[in-house]
Amino acid sequence: MSTTRLLLLGVVRIFQPAYGYQLRRELLTWNVQEWANINPGSIYTGLRTLAKHGYLQELEEGPGQRPGRTSYKLTADGDTEYFTLLREMLWTVDGFHPDRMQAALSFLWSLRRDEVLAALEARIVQLEQRNKAQPFSERQILEDPATPNHVVEMLRIVDARDRGELEWTRSFRDRIADGSYAFAGEPADWTPYPGMITLWGEIPSPPAD
Incomplete structure (x- = not known):
């Protein structure tokens, strides 16, 4: 939802x-x-x-x-x-x-570049932590006689997605750090719908504490 x-x-x-x-x-x-x-x-x-x-x-x-x-x-x-x-x-x-x-x-352009970079760094840390926890989550399932062993594959498919996303997030972060794409307060790097031009120049308020 x-x-x-x-x-x-x-x-x-x-x-x-x-x-x-x-x-x-x-x-x-x-x-x-x-x-x-x-x-x-x-x-x-x-x-x-x-x-x-x-x-x-x-x-x-x-x-x-x-x-x-x-x-x-x-x-x-x-x-x-x-x-x-x-x-x-x-x-x-x-x-x-x-x-x-x-x-x-779809909407990252409405945030400032520094916030997007900080968020991607946070995602990288989260994904790295999930990767480190994976073997222990698998062991818990395999050592529990009440849990069917095939349940471990549910963890493994999520882990595979996480590892793919980790690789992509690192590359995406680097591209943004090198100046790719346009974000709030910057000139658009493509021809947006006319109503978006005004929005592009708006600087969003920082997140509340």
Whole structure:
């Protein structure tokens, strides 16, 4: 649910004010139905839920509007929630939910370069620690007569993902440190949607203590 929430808030933030069908169409070009397990039909429901919770503002077109003609934009609470979720997914490794980092990658440009680098360093440490703990987690399963031995393969597939992510994170960190890509407060390094240009120049507040 948190992945879906970040994706919806993030795409509204880019295109606001935007109609539900426009947001749905954009997210489907990102193939979210494949890697984020989002049912395309649930996007409208998700937008309405976020509006109900005060994260989005619904902008009505007036009497007689057709279904799907409600447009959305972020509220102040929605903007805060967006950065909270983005930072949570960027700074925290979750081996059982790789879609969270995938979602964070979609919006890293809205953070400053130094924060992204610090978060990647933190992820590297977490992944290294998980790798060191792996043999002991396996031993615990194999030595427990009440646990089927094949359960160890569930740990091993997560460990394989972790090791692959560790290699990628180190390379990604190095590319960013060398100046690749563009982040908040920097000139865009590609031609973004017009509404993103203003956002690119905004410097987000640092995370709360």
